[in-house]
Amino acid sequence: MPVCIYCEKEKPASEMTLEHVIPKFLGGACAPDRLKTNRVCQKCNNDLGLFVDASFAKSYLVEGWLNQQAFRCYDPKKPTGLPLIFLHKLRLELPGISEIEDCDLYSGPLAERIIWVRHKDERLYWYTGGNPRTAKDRESRAYFFLSKRSHQDFDVVWRTFHAAFKGQKVRKVLAAQIEGLNPIDFGFSPPDALDQQRIDFLTEPRNFVAEQPKGQVALNLHHDFRFLAKLARGIGFCLVGDKALTGRYAEEVSQALRYRAGSEMPALRGVGSLHLAVGTAGEIIGHESAVVVILSQIPEGIGISLHIGPRVSSAVLCLEAGILTDGDRKSIGNGVALILFPFLGRAVELPLLDYLLHRLGQFRHPDLAQIEDQIGQNKDYFGNLAAISRQQHNTLTE
Template sequence: MQDHTCIYCNQEKNTDEFSLEHIFPDSLGGAFANNIFKTRLVCQRCNSLSGLYVDSSFVKNFFSTTLPAFSDYLGYYDFEKKPIIPFSYMGFVEYIKHPNYKYCEKWLWCGGSMIYHFHNNSTESFQTIAGGDPRKRKGKNAGEVYLVGLTDNPFWIELLLNSFIKQFKKSKKISVNYILPNQSSESLSNEQQNIKKELFTIHQSKDIQKHTMPINIDFNVRFQAKLSLGLGYSLFGKQFSTSNEANFYRDIFWNKDHKKLIELQPKMMSFFSKGKNDLEKFMKFLNFKGCHGLFFIPVSNTLVFYGNLYGENQYPILTVITNELDKYEHELIKKYPYGWGYILVPQRELFIGEIEIPNILAFNTGDKSFLPELIELESLYQDQSELPPFNLEKKD
């Protein structure tokens, strides 16, 4: 009989209450990963709660703390396809007020170009994760977006406008300093013209503008617990999802008490007292510039998931899947006693693997012969210094 118990809430549900859950967030490219990173055994309620409270907090924090990694990220962009380059969430701003909207959020793009998003959204998603995904804003919740472009190079202007239009699909779009197609100043209301003027003045001045970033402080540990639960189920099935360990991760995932979570987290990482040194020694060799590295590593009786977002150890995620590995069987564990991994390049919609960890270590320490697929991948990487400059006048 088919199992109808949701992995996250452990409740029995009807078949039509389940939906596709990306254990590794969709917004970081999870849709391109294999079935280990997806499941249909999560109910819609858990799926949307986890999206709102766990994934979004994690992803927004990731993007806003890793701007330095942006150039690596662009290395794999296929510029001929005119892709979207996502804006990074920067939080709320208070220095500019729109008479019709209560909130203003700022988003940053390459080279300092930015977006101001005015809206009145006060739904659950707004309160918990500061705005939710702007692409999903509809109707009167879509608000108004103002673009301040800091590039005069047509190459970047085209990409910027394309990203602006696609990421804020439903919102009224106003450019502060570019001429948008089908938009003359006559089409703007007085309020809109005033905001436009005000933003223009702000960006002419050299003052530093403050923004505040409300974050869900426990998102990291919750995100770890979610990964452990989801990946554990993907590998070991019901035997895992009914285990004490799975219940422990559920406790973390659903716990609202910050103090309690602080107590629970070290327990989750307790294997570290044994395996930490060994693991840390080779973790630095599991980096792939501009790509996500996703690895499953057995350390004595523990199975660890190690994720390295966009390379260079900018944002490592480390979580324990099980401390009782000998209880479980999986063909991949048998096949790869030293662990295995995948390279995910969402910019190219590529997912490479599985690859055994000794071969990855060999590759990253100089012997590339075992992994021709990674040689091919590296050949797609474009050094950012070869890209056109943001500002034409600065070119010498």
């Protein structure tokens, strides 16, 4: 029977599932097929998705940068809904809120405000939006408020509102009347007595104003520890097969995958995004509109660096030198760069040197340049709308 690369247990072939070793939220669906495998059991796929991938994806900095990239890649000629931007938790004595609930503040594409009252999960305190599994089963409520700018592109606002909290058991309430539109047709519920109390409370200036009220965000210094171990194991297996499961370092990777807070940390050789100082190198390697995965030869073996924009970077040893053959090293050459655009469904793979020369402006890779030119046509779309709004405001106040 095949062995799952994560739990390293034999499982029937019928229990094995397709695994994108670079997760879909980072653009793994459009990654080369060689970075996908069927050697992952259903249990690992589900559990690691919730407790490892989500620990990374729903951390404040990572989600924030990915959402910024979604806005940069938005094409008003092909309108879609955009992700809501998590701002922080609110400290409000909202009517009817209990001690086991949190109150989160989100922003829409044109400065709309969304208040989500949801179940609190202290175990996963750093997950924006809380526990994604319980959000599918436990009822919660979200209140949507339009802004003075919503009319500038009401289509994207409406699409974003419609797509918000998809797959979650959220009662959505629109705190506005919109002529010619029935909110119920777009998944909104009419406000009940409790909803109306909360809307009245939130629209009082002393309780809620257009600017962001004081709040807080939560960070976990080790939010990406297990994720880096999973990335090392998955990519390592795709590069060299079952050899990636053998050796002293492979055992450390396995222990890192099973790490629990409070226990002794395994000797995973890497550095997380909250510990890695990102300077000029990060500005060059990190792409403002893409996720960048670098594979490179280092004295210790083969290393991976992961960059989400120019500010969020991490690195991990993927395979130790002792198990590598000359052929294994040759497949990496002088380094490989994989540039992923999750919100466009596009990816470009090229030699690391070519990517660096492209970033430095000394060489334009045709495929990468074509995608960047496409993004460049609209990357300032929302900034321009904001500038128009400011200009109109200044004109009215003069």
